Amino acid sequence: MAERDQPPLHEIRPTRQLESVPDRFIPQPIVEPGHTFATITDHISSIVLRKKTPLGWYLGFAVSLVGMFVLNLTIGKILFVGVGLWGINHPVGWGFDIINFVWWIGIGHAGTLISAILLLLHQEWRTSINRFAEAMTLFAVASAGLYPALHTGRPWFDYWLFPYPNTMAIWPQFRSPLMWDVFAVSTYATVSLLFWYVGMVPDLATLRDRTKNKFGRFIYGMGALGWRGSAKHWHRYEHAYLLLAGLSTPLVLSVHTIVSFDFAVAQVPGWHATFFPPYFVAGAVVAGFAMVLTLAIPLRKAFKLEGFITTKHLENMGKIMLATGLMVFYSYAVEMFMAYYSGDPFERYTFYTRVTGPYRHYWYMLILCNCLAPNLMWVKRFRTSPMWLFITAQFVNVGMWLERFVIIPESLTRDFLPSSWGTYHGTRWDWGMYLGSIGLFLFLLFLFIRFLPMISIFEMRTMLPEAQAHGEEHS
Amino acid sequence: MAIGKPIEGVYGVIAEFHDAQELLDAANKTREAGYTSIDAFSPFPIHGLSDAIGFKHTKLSAVVLGMGIFGGLAGFFMCWFPNVIHYPLNIGGKPLNSWPAWIPITFETTVLFAAFGAVFGMLALNGLPMPYHPVFNVSRFEQASRDRFFLVIQARDPQFELGKVRDFLDSLNPREVTDVPW
Numbered sequence: 036m037a038e039r040d041q042p043p044l045h046e047i048r049p050t051r052q053l054e055s056v057p058d059r060f061i062p063q064p065i066v067e068p069g070h071t072f073a074t075i076t077d078h079i080s081s082i083v084l085r086k087k088t089p090l091g092w093y094l095g096f097a098v099s100l101v102g103m104f105v106l107n108l109t110i111g112k113i114l115f116v117g118v119g120l121w122g123i124n125h126p127v128g129w130g131f132d133i134i135n136f137v138w139w140i141g142i143g144h145a146g147t148l149i150s151a152i153l154l155l156l157h158q159e160w161r162t163s164i165n166r167f168a169e170a171m172t173l174f175a176v177a178s179a180g181l182y183p184a185l186h187t188g189r190p191w192f193d194y195w196l197f198p199y200p201n202t203m204a205i206w207p208q209f210r211s212p213l214m215w216d217v218f219a220v221s222t223y224a225t226v227s228l229l230f231w232y233v234g235m236v237p238d239l240a241t242l243r244d245r246t247k248n249k250f251g252r253f254i255y256g257m258g259a260l261g262w263r264g265s266a267k268h269w270h271r272y273e274h275a276y277l278l279l280a281g282l283s284t285p286l287v288l289s290v291h292t293i294v295s296f297d298f299a300v301a302q303v304p305g306w307h308a309t310f311f312p313p314y315f316v317a318g319a320v321v322a323g324f325a326m327v328l329t330l331a332i333p334l335r336k337a338f339k340l341e342g343f344i345t346t347k348h349l350e351n352m353g354k355i356m357l358a359t360g361l362m363v364f365y366s367y368a369v370e371m372f373m374a375y376y377s378g379d380p381f382e383r384y385t386f387y388t389r390v391t392g393p394y395r396h397y398w399y400m401l402i403l404c405n406c407l408a409p410n411l412m413w414v415k416r417f418r419t420s421p422m423w424l425f426i427t428a429q430f431v432n433v434g435m436w437l438e439r440f441v442i443i444p445e446s447l448t449r450d451f452l453p454s455s456w457g458t459y460h461g462t463r464w465d466w467g468m469y470l471g472s473i474g475l476f477l478f479l480l481f482l483f484i485r486f487l488p489m490i491s492i493f494e495m496r497t498m499l500p501e502a503q504a505h506g507e508e509h510s
Numbered sequence: 511m512a513i514g515k516p517i518e519g520v521y522g523v524i525a526e527f528h529d530a531q532e533l534l535d536a537a538n539k540t541r542e543a544g545y546t547s548i549d550a551f552s553p554f555p556i557h558g559l560s561d562a563i564g565f566k567h568t569k570l571s572a573v574v575l576g577m578g579i580f581g582g583l584a585g586f587f588m589c590w591f592p593n594v595i596h597y598p599l600n601i602g603g604k605p606l607n608s609w610p611a612w613i614p615i616t617f618e619t620t621v622l623f624a625a626f627g628a629v630f631g632m633l634a635l636n637g638l639p640m641p642y643h644p645v646f647n648v649s650r651f652e653q654a655s656r657d658r659f660f661l662v663i664q665a666r667d668p669q670f671e672l673g674k675v676r677d678f679l680d681s682l683n684p685r686e687v688t689d690v691p692w
Contacts, residue, residue: 072553072657198588206592215614218585222618226625233629237655241553244652260639263646264654266537266550268636270560271568275632278574279625286621293614496554496657504530504556 066163066498067342075343075495079488080245082338088485091337096481102474109467110185118188120464126457127447131465132186133297134439135472138322139179140220140294141315141435143227144287145323146172150230151283154276160351162494163343167334167483168327169231174479175326176224178472183216185468212296219293226286230279236262237272237493291319298442304385305446310369317362318435321409324356325431332421332428334484343490346419353418356431360409363438367406385449393458394445397437404434521644521692522547522664523675524651525684530556533659536682537562540661543678547667551645551660573631574624581623585616647691662690 066075113120123130146168153161184190196217198207207214240262243255262268295311308314328349335344374386389398408430417423444459461469483489496502527533530552537550541564548563550556560566589612593599598606633639645651645662654660661684663675672689679687 076553076656198592204597206597209589209593209615210608210611212614215618218615218618222622225622229625229629233632237554241655244655256641260633261641261643262638262655263643263651264551264553265636266552266556266559266563267565268638269552269555270565271570271632271635273555274568274570275628278570278628282574282621282625282628286618289614289617289621293618296614493554502530502554502556504534504558 066495067345070342070499072496072499072501075499076241076245076492078342079490079492079495080242082484083242083486083488084246084248084251089337092481092485095477099474099477099481102471103478104474105467106181106471106474109464109471110181112464113185113468114190118186120462121468122460122462122465124457124459126450126455127444127459129447130444130459131461131469132182133443134436135469136179136182136186137294137315137439137443138436139175139182139472139476141291141319141322142326143172143175143179143223143323144291144316144319145327146170146175147223147227147230147283147287148320148323149327150234151280151287154280155284158351159498160348162498163340163345163490164327164331164348164352165494166231166234166491167330167489168323169227169234170480170483170487170489171323171326171330172227173224173231174476174483176220176227177479178476180220180224181472181475182468183220212293212300215293216297219290223286223290226279226283230283233272233276233279234491234494235487236260237264238488238491240264241492242488288316291315303446303450304379304381305374305389305442305449307382308370308373310366310373314363314366314370317359317366318438321356321359321363321405321431322435324352324359325428325435328352328356328424328428329432330480332425334489336421338484338489340490343495349421349424350415350418353412353424353427356427357409357412357418360405360412360431364406364409367402381451385446388449389441389445392445392449394441394448397441397445401434401437401441404430405438408434519692520665520672521647521690522662522667522670523672523679524645524648524660524662524688524690525679525682526650526653526686526688527659527661527682527684530659532683533661534559534562536661536679536684539682540663540678544669545663545667547664547670549662549664551651551654551662553655553657553659568635570628570631570635573635574627577627577631578620578624581626582616582620584623585619586612588619589615644690644692648688650686650688658685 070078118132121130121132123132146165149161149168150165154165184193187193187196196207196214198209207217236259239255240259243252243259246252246255292312292315295315298306299308299311301307331344331352332349335341371386374382377383389395408427411417411423411427417427448457448459450456525536527536533550533552534556537548537559540548541562546564550559550563552559586609590607590609593608594606600606645660648660650658651660661679661682663670663679676687676689
């Protein structure tokens with residue numbers, strides 16, 4: 036048959052037909068044309084190695100230091116006085132501390148999604164954003180970790196959470212979702228740190244070889260572990276990196292799943308729902324991508340990284356934010372429907388109160404921020420405009436916080452017994468803790484962008500066409 | 511000088527190349543010429559280069575699998591032992607070995623130990639950290655982390671003969687050929 040002689044469809048390369056294909060179907064380059072191995076290396080490493088620190092960095096760092104000051108003040112006061120400074124009460128035992136914990140953990144998820152899941156899916160555009168997205172994950176988990184640690188009330192006994200041989204002959208309650216959370220979050224923090232560090236080792240070797248500063252050479256040299264780019268090393272390295280990505284993928288899904296168990300396993304109306312795990316994971320991804328955009332848009336401007344973080348990257352992130360935002364919208368709808376369909380009067384009443392009760396403004400804002408605002412991303416003009424992306428991302432950042440407010444303390448204000456109904460408001464110490472944790476996040480982030488390469492240099496090199504070498508086939 | 515004997519003070523001979531394709535071709539030719547103790551250095555992973563220098567398998571997958579299985583068993587044991595053996599509590603006659611409640615922790619410890627296996631296993635098999643290595647003695651070598659590509663034939667190669675190896679590497683059209691001192 037004549038068709039047999041034709042090459043398979045996937046091997047046909049576009050030739051002259053390309054001219055008639057509309058622009059939008061032609062893949063955009065991941066690195067701006069004109070870059071070479073040397074220019075990529077020099078551009079990214081010079082951000083770290085230059086002598087003069089830009090004024091903007093000092094300003095941002097100063098703001099983050101103010102946040103750190105507020106955080107230290109708040110934590111100090113809480114250690115002296117206790118968690119009664121927070122607005123928590125009976126019946127609302129979980130307030131800002133748990134809202135912010137879930138908010139930060141959710142933000143962290145985009146980093147792992149970009150570095151692991153998009154790697155496994157061969158989404159090469161992830162390369163220029165994975166490093167700082169992973170850093171964002173780590174710093175978000177650090178901020179998140181503060182809250183449950185203080186929430187225990189006596190944080191100096193937090194080591195009781197771990198099963199260690201003790202004279203009291205007691206064990207942690209391994210059947211409790213709160214214990215699962217301890218293991219999920221600590222594993223997540225550890226694996227994210229390893230993933231981030233392993234990804235950085237070859238770049239630290241680049242900085243070791245580029246820096247003129249003796250002290251810098253020593254520090255980067257220690258971090259690089261003597262990396263010399265041997266082919267055998269690269270072989271095992273790529274193997275390890277792929278395995279880590281494969282391990283991180285189910286891990287990241289498990290973390291927010293287990294966080295959602297904190298609620299779903301309890302019986303409080305508004306919490307006790309079997310579909311919380313996927314609902315929370317989708318929320319985490321939309322929150323995380325909103326935060327990545329919040330950071331990427333100013334950073335690419337400030338450090339002239341438009342050649343690496345192109346409009347294509349921003350647009351793709353906008354698309355993911357839209358897709359996961361719609362999943363979250365769907366989750367809200369299902370939640371409402373299931374409350375109605377369950378026929379359970381307590382469940383129904385909780386949801387009725389969300390829309391009509393004393394906290395209804397929060398709910399309306401939530402719908403505006405998470406359900407309506409991301410729909411801007413349907414329009415190409417908005418999702419290719421850094422300003423509109425940034426604005427939409429801010430809506431989502433706020434919306435995801437509101438979502439946790441609506442779910443966590445609000446459900447607790449209306450449980451089974453009307454005599455135990457109550458109200459909840461954050462106090463100034465709650466807000467201090469929240470602003471302080473943002474300060475901690477920014478503080479770590481500013482240190483990171485000054486002292487470590489914020490874009491993976493070696494992975495960017497592999498994005499150039501020159502990086503593709505073809506060997507003769509041999510068995 | 512006897513063939514196959516290491517030469518005092520020389521680690522090997524290194525050749526510098528301009529691009530990935532040249533390095534890959536040179537590595538293939540070197541392997542085909544019968545050299546076995548060779549290594550290649552590049553600023554990024556090059557597909558097929560480890561094959562070209564005759565490096566085939568890595569035990570890393572087995573290490574990660576083993577560590578993952580160990581982590582899973584250890585995590586389950588950690589939940590099972592206190593609840594069933596050490597401090598059993600009878601709550602309404604419910605089973606002591608309530609294994610579904612221990613799956614989340616078992617899963618997390620599996621991933622944790624497998625990740626340790628991947629990272630520390632990779633470093634250990636690669637012999638890292640190793641702050642000193644003879645190739646760092648070559649001053650041009652710091653370009654290997656920027657945009658240059660290197661191929662080294664080690665003195666411990668049974669076929670190693672200083673003059674011949676220099677000539678051989680020269681024939682591969684490199685930018686420069688240098689001896690690597692210990």
